[in-house]
Amino acid sequence: KAGVTQTPRYLIKTRGQQVTLSCSPISGHRSVSWYQQTPGQGLQFLFEYFSETQRNKGNFPGRFSGRQFSNSRSEMNVSTLELGDSALYLCASTTLTGSHEQYFGPGTRLTVT
Amino acid sequence: AQSVTQLGSHVSVSEGALVLLRCNYSSSVPPYLFWYVQYPNQGLQLLLKYTSAATLVKGINGFEAEFKKSETSFHLTKPSAHMSDAAEYFCSVSDPGTASKLTFGTGTRLQVTL
Numbered sequence: 001k002a003g004v005t006q007t008p009r010y011l012i013k014t015r016g017q018q019v020t021l022s023c024s025p026i027s028g029h030r031s032v033s034w035y036q037q038t039p040g041q042g043l044q045f046l047f048e049y050f051s052e053t054q055r056n057k058g059n060f061p062g063r064f065s066g067r068q069f070s071n072s073r074s075e076m077n078v079s080t081l082e083l084g085d086s087a088l089y090l091c092a093s094t095t096l097t098g099s100h101e102q103y104f105g106p107g108t109r110l111t112v113t
Numbered sequence: 114a115q116s117v118t119q120l121g122s123h124v125s126v127s128e129g130a131l132v133l134l135r136c137n138y139s140s141s142v143p144p145y146l147f148w149y150v151q152y153p154n155q156g157l158q159l160l161l162k163y164t165s166a167a168t169l170v171k172g173i174n175g176f177e178a179e180f181k182k183s184e185t186s187f188h189l190t191k192p193s194a195h196m197s198d199a200a201e202y203f204c205s206v207s208d209p210g211t212a213s214k215l216t217f218g219t220g221t222r223l224q225v226t227l
Contacts, residue, residue, distance in 0.1 A: 043217035056214045104156035
């Protein structure tokens with residue numbers, strides 16, 4: 001089974017721009033969660049999508065948004081980028097059955113200049 | 114609210130020595146607990162999980178962890194460290210009601226020396 005894939009792997013953007021990141025979950029997984037990882041704040045939960053609906057949300061401003069498509073692929077969007085948005089963005093998928101473990105993708109490294 | 118505390122941001126052990134990475138959690142409900150490992154420029158890989166079954170949990174690569182409710186701890190151990198174990202380790206907690214929302218500790222970087 002293929003793992004979680006994220007595209008692109010690396011991205012450089014300028015302050016004020018917007019960015020869209022993509023995540024394809026493991027086949028059969030319907031829940032996709034997004035996390036931000038920074039040296040200062042560590043790993044923080046952004047949001048979770050299940051069956052095209054946002055089910056849980058972390059404490060991030062409205063500039064951070066996401067969506068999920070009918071094939072469970074998910075995108076997250078960050079508008080009006082700030083320098084502090086530079087981070088590794090990780091996507092994880094889960095089956096929501098059994099032990100609920102999450103499987104993570106390799107991440108997208110976003111640098112805002 | 115749930116939280117995780119990992120004691121020691123850096124741990125250094127000799128190859129062949131015992132690895133002990135500490136994790137204490139706070140949760141208002143019986144938690145799910147996980148240990149993940151992250152190698153440079155990679156995502157997180159699940160090492161092991163506790164979901165209210167056996168309190169001693171065995172994971173991949175020879176790691177294991179013991180859930181101790183009285184101490185609210187879930188420490189990660191490995192009897193004999195290998196150079197390939199050098200990485201960053203994260204303890205995380207979720208509650209069964211929102212299992213897809215993980216709360217992570219700040220991580221422990223494990224260094225293995227010859």
